[in-house]
Amino acid sequence: MSPVVAVRRSYLDLLRVVSIAAVVIGHWLLVDISYRDGRLSGRDALGAISWAGWLTLLFQVMPVFFLVGGYVNAASWLAHRAGGGGWGTWVGARARRLLRPSSVYLAAVVVAVVLASAVGRRPEELAQAAWLVCLHLWFLPTYLLLIALTPVMLAAHGRWGLRVPGVMAVTAALIDVGVLRAGLPLIGLANYLLVWGSIHQWGFAWRDQAPVSRGRGVLLAAGGATLFGVLVLGGWFPPDLISARNTSPPSIALLAFAAAQTGLVVLLEPAATRMLDRGRRPRLVQRLNASAMTVYLWHMAPVVLIALAVYPRVTVPQPVIGSAQWWALRPVWLGVLSAVLVPLTLAVDRLQAPLIPARLPPAPPTGGQSVLVALGLGVVAWALARLAIAGAAPDGRLAVPVVLTYAAGVLLVEAARWPRQL
DSSP: OOHHHHHHHHHHHHHHHHHHHHHHHHHHHTEEEEEETTEEEEEEGGGTOTTHHHHHHHHOOHHHHHHHHHHHHHHHHHHHHHTTOOHHHHHHHHHHHHHHHHHHHHHHHHHHHHHHHHTTOOHHHHHHHHHHTTGGGGHHHHHHHHHHHHHHHHHHHHHHTTHHHHHHHHHHHHHHHHHHHSOOGGGGGHHHHHHHHHHHHHHHHHHHTOSOOHHHHHHHHHHHHHHHHHHHHTTSSOSOTTSHHHHTTBOHHHHHHHHHHHHHHHHHHHHHHHHHSSTTHHHHHHHHHHTHHHHHHHTTHHHHHHHHHTTTTSOOOOOOTTSHHHHHHHHHHHHHHHHHHHHHHHHHHHHHGGGSOSSOOOOOOOHHHHHHHHHHHHHHHHHHHHHHHHOSOTTSSOOHHHHHHHHHHHHHHHHTTOGGGO
16 A cells, blocks of 8 residues: 555544544534433433524534545445455455444343343333433444445446535435425435435545645635535525434435535645654554444443442432533533443454454356345345334334344355355
C-alpha cells in the first residue's frame, strides 16, 4: 500500500471512529432514566426540550458512515473481482464480518431477556429495555442491502457517474411528496435504499476523484446546507434529524444534510491527512476503528445495566428534563456509561476475535453460494428490521419466531462457505 493510500485509509478510519462516537454520545445524552414509585422507565429527552431538535445536527453522522462504506466497499469489491472472486464470495464474506459480532450481541440480548423474565421483571419494563437495546439495529439491514447491491451500483457508477445518485435523489424527493401529500406511507420504504444508497454512491465518486478539489467541497457543503435550510425553515421537515419524519423513512432533508456533511468531509481531508501522517496516530486510529462495530452494537447495554442495577437501589438525582441541573449532570451520566462501556468493549472484542475473518477467502464464484447468500441476507434483513422496530420482547416475552428467523438467515450465510457439501 502506498503512503498516500495508507494515510487516506487512516482518514477513513478516523471518520468511522468519529461517527460512532457521535452516535453513542447523542444516544446517551438524550436518554433519560427515571425510577418512581417502584417503576423504572426511560424517556427520550427530545420530546421534552423544544429546541433539542437542532442539537441533532451535531449527532446525526450516519451519512458519514455510509459515505465511507461506499468508498471501502468499492475498493474491496474491485480488488476481489480482480482476483477472480465472485458476488457470492464477496458479499458473503462482507456480511459475515457484520453478522458475527451482531449475532454475539443478539445472543446476549436473548439471554438477558430470558433471565429477566425468569426473575419476574415487569413485562412493560422488559419490553422497553429490549426495544432500547435493539433500536439501533436498523442500520444493519440497510447496510447489508447496499453491500449486496455494490457490484451492480458500482457498474452503474462506472457508466453514468454522479447521474446515478442524482436520479436517486430526485426520486427520493418525489417519494417524499407522495408520503406527505398523497398519504402513501408504504412507498416511503423505498427511501431507505434511495437516500442511504445515494450517500453510498457518493463514496464511489469520492474514491474515483480523490483528491477532490476544494471548490467542489465548498459547493457541496453550501448547496446541501442551503437546501436543508429551505426545507426546514419552510416547514416541510423538522430540524430533528433523528425523528421518525426524517429517518423512518429517511427524507430528502436528511439527504441534503448529508450532502453538506460530505462537503465538509472533503474539505477537511487535507488537514486531517497531514495530522494523521505523523508518529503513531494512524495506528491508534486503526485500533479504535477495529472496535467501532462493537461499540456501536453494545453502547446501549450500559444504559440498561445502570438503570437496572443502580436506580432501584441508590437514590439518584432525577431533575426535570432540560433543567439546569439536568444538563449539569449529563457529563456525570456520560462518564459513568463510558466507565462501563470501555471494559465491556475490551471483553467482547477478545471474546469474538476468533469469529472475525481477517481477509476475504480466495474462493471462485459458484451459483449455489450466491443463492444461499441472497436467501440468507433476505431472511436476516427481515428479522433485524423487526427487532429494530419492535424490540426483542415486544409484549414482555422473547420474540422467539423473529430470533429463530434471524438465526436461520445467519446459518444460510455461513453455509454458503461450503456450497459443495450441502
